[in-house]
Amino acid sequence: DAGVTQSPTHLIKTRGQHVTLRCSPISGHKSVSWYQQVLGQGPQFIFQYYEKEERGRGNFPDRFSARQFPNYSSELNVNALLLGDSALYLCASSFVYSQVQPQHFGDGTRLSIL
Amino acid sequence: AQKITQTQPGMFVQEKEAVTLDCTYDTSDPSYGLFWYKQPSSGEMIFLIYQGSYDQQNATEGRYSLNFQKARKSANLVISASQLGDSAMYFCAMREPGGKLIFGQGTELSVKP
Numbered sequence: 001d002a003g004v005t006q007s008p009t010h011l012i013k014t015r016g017q018h019v020t021l022r023c024s025p026i027s028g029h030k031s032v033s034w035y036q037q038v039l040g041q042g043p044q045f046i047f048q049y050y051e052k053e054e055r056g057r058g059n060f061p062d063r064f065s066a067r068q069f070p071n072y073s074s075e076l077n078v079n080a081l082l083l084g085d086s087a088l089y090l091c092a093s094s095f096v097y098s099q100v101q102p103q104h105f106g107d108g109t110r111l112s113i114l
Numbered sequence: 115a116q117k118i119t120q121t122q123p124g125m126f127v128q129e130k131e132a133v134t135l136d137c138t139y140d141t142s143d144p145s146y147g148l149f150w151y152k153q154p155s156s157g158e159m160i161f162l163i164y165q166g167s168y169d170q171q172n173a174t175e176g177r178y179s180l181n182f183q184k185a186r187k188s189a190n191l192v193i194s195a196s197q198l199g200d201s202a203m204y205f206c207a208m209r210e211p212g213g214k215l216i217f218g219q220g221t222e223l224s225v226k227p
Contacts, residue, residue: 031213033213033215035215041219041220042118042205042207042217042218042219042220043205043215043217050213055212055213056212056214090159092159092215094213100164100166100209101209102147102161102164103215104161105151105158105159105160105161106158107156107157108158108159
């Protein structure tokens, strides 16, 4: 079975542009979460979706938005990109959004802002 | 607020030896899950092992075991018989009631031949 897939793998943008990152969860998983990992730090939670509804939001500005589609895939959108948005963006999926289920991660999208 | 602390920025271990990576946590929720992930230099986050707060026994998964001491709020990862391929960043994480993961700062493990 395929794991969590993310696209693109790498992306280079300039300040002020917008970007859309995509994620397909493991088949049967209904919960998708997004994390930002800045170099040298642990991942920071951005959003969680379950059954197409937002179930959690981290401490990120309104420039960050996301949505989940009927097939449970998800998009993360970032507007008005800043240099500080350069990071590895990780998508994770799980069957439900409970405390006892592990989240399984994709390989991430490396976003570089010039 | 929940918090994960990993106090070892870097660790070295000789190939074939065992190593313990430390993790302490803070939460007021009686029900929680603790996870360990491995992140090689390529970036993917690989799930290793899980321990539930109500589990009576320490979790084990192949060469990975979790030394869970609930009263001390610690959940240390033990890797037995280290291999060169174990060299990576290791993250301890806790899942909040709403489902999001809180990560520690990570420990970089280097396995020496």
